[in-house]
Amino acid sequence: MNTNLHTVDELRTALDYPDPAVVADPGAIIARGRRQRLVRRLLAGGGGLTAVATVAVVATLAAPPGASPIAGPSTGPVATPDLPAGAAPIPVLVAAVRRPVTEAPERFDPRVRTLSVGWVPAGLTNETAEITANSQLYAGFDETYGQSSAPSDGRYDGRVPGDRGLVVTVLAKGRPVDDLPDGALGLPVQWVARPTDPINGAPAQCLTDPGHPDSCPALLWQYAPGAWARVSYAGSQGATPAEEAAAVRRVAESVALMEGEPVRLPFTLSGALGSAPVERTLAIVYHSGRTGPRGEAWVASATLAGSPTVEVFYKPADPSGRIERDSPANTTVGGQPAWLSPEGRDLVVWNVSGTRVSVSYETRADPRSAFGDVHVLAAPADPQNWR
Numbered sequence: 001m002n003t004n005l006h007t008v009d010e011l012r013t014a015l016d017y018p019d020p021a022v023v024a025d026p027g028a029i030i031a032r033g034r035r036q037r038l039v040r041r042l043l044a045g046g047g048g049l050t051a052v053a054t055v056a057v058v059a060t061l062a063a064p065p066g067a068s069p070i071a072g073p074s075t076g077p078v079a080t081p082d083l084p085a086g087a088a089p090i091p092v093l094v095a096a097v098r099r100p101v102t103e104a105p106e107r108f109d110p111r112v113r114t115l116s117v118g119w120v121p122a123g124l125t126n127e128t129a130e131i132t133a134n135s136q137l138y139a140g141f142d143e144t145y146g147q148s149s150a151p152s153d154g155r156y157d158g159r160v161p162g163d164r165g166l167v168v169t170v171l172a173k174g175r176p177v178d179d180l181p182d183g184a185l186g187l188p189v190q191w192v193a194r195p196t197d198p199i200n201g202a203p204a205q206c207l208t209d210p211g212h213p214d215s216c217p218a219l220l221w222q223y224a225p226g227a228w229a230r231v232s233y234a235g236s237q238g239a240t241p242a243e244e245a246a247a248v249r250r251v252a253e254s255v256a257l258m259e260g261e262p263v264r265l266p267f268t269l270s271g272a273l274g275s276a277p278v279e280r281t282l283a284i285v286y287h288s289g290r291t292g293p294r295g296e297a298w299v300a301s302a303t304l305a306g307s308p309t310v311e312v313f314y315k316p317a318d319p320s321g322r323i324e325r326d327s328p329a330n331t332t333v334g335g336q337p338a339w340l341s342p343e344g345r346d347l348v349v350w351n352v353s354g355t356r357v358s359v360s361y362e363t364r365a366d367p368r369s370a371f372g373d374v375h376v377l378a379a380p381a382d383p384q385n386w387r
Contacts (some may be wrong), residue, residue, distance in 0.1 A: 023146035052303075084348035085123045086237070086250070090285050093129035093385045094138060097259040104173040104227035104257060107133045110278045110302075113263050117168055118254030121247045123236035126168065126286040131263065132279065134175050139185065140166040142235030159188050159209065159217070159234060168255060170229040177220070177228050186217045186248075195222065199252050207232070219252045229255055265300050266312050266355070266380035268387060273373035276304040283344040285383050291316070294323045298383060310374055314355045314381060321356025333371055340368065352376045 045379075091196040095116045108114070108131055115129075124140035131137075142164040165185035171177075183189075191207040196216065198204055204221035207230075208214075218232035231252045238244030263281045280303040284292075291297055295318065301311035313321050320337075326348060329337035338349040346360045347367035353376040359367040381384055 004095040004296070026336060036181045051156045065241050065304065078370050082199060086119050087124070087245075089117050089120055089138065090127050090383065091257070092141075092264050092386055093127050093283060093285060095261055098259045098261075101257045101259060102171070102224060106173045107258070108136055108172050109133075110281045111263055112260035113170075114257045114260045115170055115253075116256050117251065118256075119250050120166060121233065121235055121237035124287065125290050126284060126292070128282070128284045130280065130282045134172050134179060136142070136363065138168040139166060141185070145227040159186065164233070164234045164236075166233045166235065166251065168231050168251065170223060170255065170257070172228055175228070180220075180228065180230050184218070184230070184232045186232035188217065191218065197249075199223070199249070200256075204252075212241065215241045216248060219248055221252065223255060224257065231255065264383070264386040265302065266298075266314070266383070266386050267300070267301070267357075267374055267376045268308065269304075269373055270375065271373035273304060273308065273310070273370055276306055276308070279303050279305055283383075297381070300386075308365065309358075309360045311358045311360070312352075312355050312376055312380070313358075315382070319354040321354070322350055323356070326350075326356075331368075333368055347371055353378055353380055 005114065066296055093113075095113045097116055097118065101114070105166055110131040110133065113129070113131065113136075115131075117138050120127075120140065121142075123143045125143050125145070127138070127140040129136075129138050145160045145164045148165065148237075161184050167184040167186065169180055169184070171179050171358060188208065188209040190210060192210045192213075193205040193211070196204050196206045196219070199219060199221040200223075202221045202223065204219055204277045206216035207218035207220055208216060217234055217238075218230060220230045223229040229252070231248050233244065233251065235247075237247050256371065262355050263283075265281065265283065281301070282303075283300040285298045286292060286296070292299075295315045297314050297316050299311065299313045301309055303309045313323070315321050315323075327339050329339055329350070331338050333347070333349050334352075336349050336351055338347060339346050342363055345362070345367065346358065347370075348356065348358045348372060355376055357371070357374060357376060359370050359374065361367060377385065377387060
């Protein structure tokens with residue numbers, strides 16, 4: 001497995017677990033198909049904030065469809081060992097702590113960020129934020145990602161070795177738990193749901209590894225009435241099951257929805273692109289001193305109704321942003337070298353404010369014309385300067 005997994009395509013793969021080769025199991029085959037379908041729909045990749053929303057949920061927490069039924073006693077009070085100092089998420093990727101809201105919307109606006117995550121474990125190498133109408137996601141890979149050696153207690157037996165990191169997903173009100181992908185960093189492949197202490201007053205479940213019933217690498221709860229959330233984690237701040245459970249709980253207790261603020265991106269859109277409804281926004285930002293496998297410091301994109309996706313890709317060491325799979329230029333756009341695919345659906349333009357810009361359609365269109373509606377910021381290198 002690629003230990004430098006940080007691209008969007010690889011992020012898709014990381015959140016979908018392959019099932020082991022076993023005798024045919026119709027239930028497992030159905031679950032695998034559902035997991036792959038949901039993952040494709042979900043993804044293509046200072047001090048902690050202290051204010052969080054407290055939400056009281058009166059209804060009993062039900063076992064999600066497809067999960068093992070709740071069995072056995074509660075895990076009881078969660079152990080809270082002293083954790084190493086954590087971190088705050090990259091501010092551009094989460095909503096600022098403003099006025100919390102206690103009612104989740106039935107649809108999220110992909111142009112507006114409302115998910116606040118106040119605390120994350122240290123050791124993440126990059127952070128991802130994605131918004132669609134049905135969900136908001138925050139995720140990051142741990143610095144130990146790709147290390148396949150299991151701890152001495154073997155507690156990763158039920159998880160994919162090396163898949164180390166954090167995933168936070170919140171669903172819009174009324175969306176079923178099945179909308180949560182079956183695969184996520186830190187989530188056991190075959191988990192069992194067990195009741196545990198509430199999260200901010202809401203009934204919660206540990207999603208445990210059946211082989212290690214004292215583990216709690218993931219939490220599932222209703223963060224607002226009729227709206228589900230899940231946190232899963234495996235990483236460098238989870239050296240023991242108790243530390244892992246404590247880190248997952250601390251993240252979960254810092255999750256809330258805030259009054260919205262516009263999503264910040266390194267580009268703006270005008271004309272036909274600017275007036276098209278936005279269906280998805282995505283940003284992946286690497287921590288200082290780190291880059292992705294292609295040398296990128298960040299990548300950001302917006303997918304619009306009518307299928308166009310605009311993506312901007314930044315490599316600090318190469319203002320053209322060229323990556324190894326790029327074909328030679330076969331045209332120019334705005335005086336810059338560019339490549340237009342033979343079927344006319346994909347356009348790549350290099351060295352636009354020091355970035356690589358692509359405009360892609362699922363059907364034949366006119367990406368050259370659409371490129372005129374894309375305006376990369378004059379100095380986009382630092383995400384804190386994004387508009």
